[in-house]
Amino acid sequence: MTPVQSGGALPRLMGLPAPAKLNLFLHITGRRADGYHLLQSVFMLIDWQDTIDLDLRQDGQITREDLGSPTPLPERDLCVRAAEALREATGCTLGAHIRLHKRIPAEAGMGGGSSDAATCLIGLNRLWQLGLDRQALASIGLQLGADVPFFIHGRTAWVEGVGEIITPVRLPPSRFVVVKPPTGASTQQIFASPDLKRDTKTATMLSFAADDNGSEAGAKLESFLNLQKLLTETHNDLQPVAQSLCPEVSQCINWLNSQGLQGRMTGSGTAVFAHQPDLKALGSHPEGWRVQTCSNMDVHPLAHWHTG
Incomplete structure (x- = not known):
């Protein structure tokens, strides 16, 4: 541009x-x-x-x-x-x-x-x-x-x-379904909750490195990560608190599960997402929800506009 x-x-x-x-x-x-x-x-x-x-x-x-x-x-x-x-x-x-x-x-x-x-x-x-x-x-x-x-x-x-x-x-090029219900959630309220888990064990990038054998030798591939390991061996610590504050988060996750997809909340919500390895059609969803299929991007479109 x-x-x-x-x-x-x-x-x-x-x-x-x-x-x-x-x-x-x-x-x-x-x-x-x-x-x-x-x-x-x-x-x-x-x-x-x-x-x-x-x-x-x-x-x-x-x-x-x-x-x-x-x-x-x-x-x-x-x-x-x-x-x-x-x-x-x-x-x-x-x-x-x-x-x-x-x-x-x-x-x-x-x-x-x-x-x-x-x-x-x-x-x-x-x-x-x-x-x-x-x-x-x-x-x-x-x-x-x-x-x-x-x-x-x-x-x-x-x-x-x-x-x-x-x-x-x-990460490998992939497709994701993103679902956003009409309601939102207060980030401040979620982080202030006494129920928020704050002691998850520290992970390393090396443990998610991608290689053909699924071993940590994937570090040789520098910063290429295994998407499936990231989605199956991790979680969102904010999700349980958000689900208690906003039941629609659970409803969106359940709907994704009904489509054969594994849903998870992003950030402090209330949008949830799931990896979509194929392009099969999705079933109907409740009125008012925003459902969109997206692709990941390696680089921001304006990344070349500045240096350093």
């Missing part, structure tokens, strides 16, 4: 993708003294995505327009806050009008807001010709949310710490 001219005047970037992610698993391995939870996960990019248009404003104003969002976004959503953070970090005096085409459902555990913020940072870095590298953008993104640096680094990754330790990994 390259800048084009709007009416021969203002530079514009059109249709910038902001892909969602799935957490193939999510283990809570401890808690820091400041209350932040330590986690392990594999964050995987998928092709369910929002898109963003950016128009340059010479007057320094940051404005945003919602296109297709089912629910109104706050005036200072993550896109606006990302633009403001980038200007503050660089001293840039230019502005932008942000048009957000929202398709990723909210309160789904799919990182939609964080991905939008990351795409805004990447796009505005180019629109304003700032020349920041990937690490500089990720540092700004971390101020906005723990998931934002993942989307800026732009690779499916093994994630640790509070979300800031990111190691790129590879």
